[in-house]
Amino acid sequence: xxxxxxxxxxxxxxxxxxxxxxxxxxxxxxxxxxxxxxxxxxxxxxxxxxxxxxxxxxxxxxxxxxxxxxxxxxxxxxxxxxxxxxxxxxxxxxxxxxxxxxxxxxxxxxxxxxxxxxxxxxxxxxxxxxxxxxxxxxxxxxxxxxxxxxxxxxxxxxxxxxxxxxxxxxxxxxxxxxxxxxxxxxxxxxxxxxxxxxxxxxxxxxxxxxxxxxxxxxxxxxxxxxxxxxxxxxxxxxxxxxxxxxxxxxxxxxxxxxxxxxxxxxxxxxxxxxxxx
Amino acid sequence: xxxxxxxxxxxxxxxxxxxxxxxxxxxxxxxxxxxxxxxxxxxxxxxxxxxxxxxxxxxxxxxxxxxxxxxxxxxxxxxxxxxxxxxxxxxxxxxxxxxxxxxxxxxxxxxxxxxxxxxxxxxxxxxxxxxxxxxxxxxxxxxxxxxxxxxxxxxxxxxxxxxxxxxxxxxxxxxxxxxxxxxxxxxxxxxxxxxxxxxxxxxxxxxxxxxxxxxxxxxxxxxxxxxxxxxxxxxxxxxxxxxxxxxxxxxxxxxxxxxxxxxxxxxxxxxxxxxxxxxxxxxxxxxxxxxxxxxxxxxxxxxxxxxxxx
Numbered sequence: 001x002x003x004x005x006x007x008x009x010x011x012x013x014x015x016x017x018x019x020x021x022x023x024x025x026x027x028x029x030x031x032x033x034x035x036x037x038x039x040x041x042x043x044x045x046x047x048x049x050x051x052x053x054x055x056x057x058x059x060x061x062x063x064x065x066x067x068x069x070x071x072x073x074x075x076x077x078x079x080x081x082x083x084x085x086x087x088x089x090x091x092x093x094x095x096x097x098x099x100x101x102x103x104x105x106x107x108x109x110x111x112x113x114x115x116x117x118x119x120x121x122x123x124x125x126x127x128x129x130x131x132x133x134x135x136x137x138x139x140x141x142x143x144x145x146x147x148x149x150x151x152x153x154x155x156x157x158x159x160x161x162x163x164x165x166x167x168x169x170x171x172x173x174x175x176x177x178x179x180x181x182x183x184x185x186x187x188x189x190x191x192x193x194x195x196x197x198x199x200x201x202x203x204x205x206x207x208x209x210x211x212x213x214x215x216x217x218x219x220x221x222x223x224x225x226x227x228x229x230x231x232x233x234x235x236x237x238x239x240x241x242x243x244x245x246x247x248x249x250x251x252x253x254x255x256x257x258x259x260x261x262x263x264x265x266x267x268x269x270x271x272x273x274x275x276x277x
Numbered sequence: 278x279x280x281x282x283x284x285x286x287x288x289x290x291x292x293x294x295x296x297x298x299x300x301x302x303x304x305x306x307x308x309x310x311x312x313x314x315x316x317x318x319x320x321x322x323x324x325x326x327x328x329x330x331x332x333x334x335x336x337x338x339x340x341x342x343x344x345x346x347x348x349x350x351x352x353x354x355x356x357x358x359x360x361x362x363x364x365x366x367x368x369x370x371x372x373x374x375x376x377x378x379x380x381x382x383x384x385x386x387x388x389x390x391x392x393x394x395x396x397x398x399x400x401x402x403x404x405x406x407x408x409x410x411x412x413x414x415x416x417x418x419x420x421x422x423x424x425x426x427x428x429x430x431x432x433x434x435x436x437x438x439x440x441x442x443x444x445x446x447x448x449x450x451x452x453x454x455x456x457x458x459x460x461x462x463x464x465x466x467x468x469x470x471x472x473x474x475x476x477x478x479x480x481x482x483x484x485x486x487x488x489x490x491x492x493x494x495x496x497x498x499x500x501x502x503x504x505x506x507x508x509x510x511x512x513x514x515x516x517x518x519x520x521x522x523x524x525x526x527x528x529x530x531x532x533x534x535x536x537x538x539x540x541x542x543x544x545x546x547x548x549x550x551x552x553x554x555x556x557x558x559x560x561x562x563x564x565x566x567x568x569x570x571x572x573x574x575x576x577x578x579x580x581x582x583x584x585x586x587x
Contacts, residue, residue: 018383025380033368036409110364114425117328119353120381276330 019121026128048091085236086209096180096197099133103184104193112275130177137173155240175256178263203229228255281306281464287336298488311475312468314485320468328358357431363422372406382429416447436467511564
């Protein structure tokens with residue numbers, strides 16, 4: 001008996017050159033999902049919009065009066081300006097649920113296992129999800145911001161600030177997407193995967209998104225001032241409205257890098273183990 | 278003869294539970310081998326190791342000469358796996374699923390399109406190609422799943438319980454596809470818990486039980502390994518049964534059912550001889566049936582449990 005041998009077709013170099021093409025293929029798949037199932041996007045945009053309207057028109061009059069330097073006159077407009085950055089960050093956090101859900105569906109339906117039996121880099125498979133979600137988050141944020149402008153939000157940003165804002169939001173969305181991918185891989189069921197990222201949408205509440213952190217009790221203040229969403233929100237606020245930025249941009253980028261790296265390392269580490277069920 | 282899949286002393290355990298306990302297996306190129314075994318025998322684990330999804334604790338596995346651990350990418354380039362559950366993207370159409378596979382196999386735009394069109398026709402998926410998968414039946418999804426595995430015309434195909442949960446018609450459709458693949462020179466390793474399926478498709482059967490190959494050979498060889506066939510006779514009274522039992526050597530009586538089992542190779546002559554002797558003694562036979570050994574007997578004899586009817 002002899003053993004049949006074929007030349008090894010996949011040298012490491014060939015593999016690397018395919019990684020980019022494979023990422024694009026997987027990204028196209030994610031974008032096709034978004035286009036084909038607008039329901040998810042509507043949910044991702046609708047949630048923050050409802051919250052925005054609720055906070056501005058129901059609570060806005062009362063909450064705005066409590067902001068430093070604001071009286072009862074113009075309170076609602078002042079609160080709209082205050083809450084907008086928090087709502088935008090909440091929009092980004094909200095997209096994580098969709099990504100974690102699709103990733104988890106891929107894992108449970110065996111698609112991930114199928115892809116692993118093909119000569120595709122695992123990075124490409126995950127990158128497709130991450131890039132797709134980053135794009136979706138970006139579009140959602142633009143929509144929500146548009147609604148804000150429609151109801152009277154007036155940003156003071158110049159072209160440079162807008163550009164910086166776009167870059168920052170993309171970076172944050174990219175980081176959160178990696179975290180979402182990790183959550184999707186880790187979750188045993190699709191239900192867990194869709195619920196786990198909801199924790200992220202609470203973080204703007206427990207930061208400077210809806211009320212100044214100085215108005216909170218000391219123990220909560222400590223958390224609020226040291227969690228990633230506060231520098232995210234403060235940087236967005238500074239770029240949109242010209243409030244002092246301080247060290248917030250540096251903190252925001254630092255947190256983004258940390259979350260992206262942590263999420264990516266976590267995802268890749270558990271990907272192989274979790275893809276066989 | 279060339280070996281397409283070669284497995285030696287494969288062991289795998291998950292947290293103290295031994296799943297594979299030294300599996301040896303060789304699959305000739307261009308043939309179908311069925312890995313037959315009850316649930317939990319280690320069939321899927323073997324398949325997962327061969328398709329680079331899981332690493333064995335010890336032992337080696339080679340596909341077309343490539344080691345599944347050290348040359349994983351080379352194995353992935355020649356192998357196609359269809360897992361136990363349809364690995365299809367339910368949010369896309371059938372055509373989009375196939376195109377996704379073609380792109381990931383780097384066939385290039387034009388060849389991708391041609392290959393997808395070819396597969397859609399071959400698997401009779403043309404009518405539903407542009408419909409979302411939510412409208413597909415289980416049999417259709419399974420067919421698409423198989424087509425997706427075949428996009429890059431892999432030379433070795435591993436099918437993990439390809440017909441579990443399918444209706445008889447879809448099962449026959451899958452069988453036809455497997456036969457077609459072998460005609461074209463593809464090597465197929467399939468796992469099944471259906472004896473009829475192994476009998477129908479396989480050139481070689483390896484019987485897996487408790488993580489070990491307990492028997493292997495052609496379906497006929499395996500059938501020869503269990504005690505031969507027998508004639509079963511049923512009598513109206515205990516008296517007839519007793520008389521018959523005294524007359525026929527090596528017979529096995531069951532007083533409760535009033536039956537007698539007589540060894541026989543199933544030939545007409547031996548059957549006639551038995552009936553003539555009983556007739557001569559005036560023993561009345563109420564019912565008669567002839568039993569040929571089938572894989573069910575093999576399964577039962579070698580694994581100590583009843584196989585699933587298939």
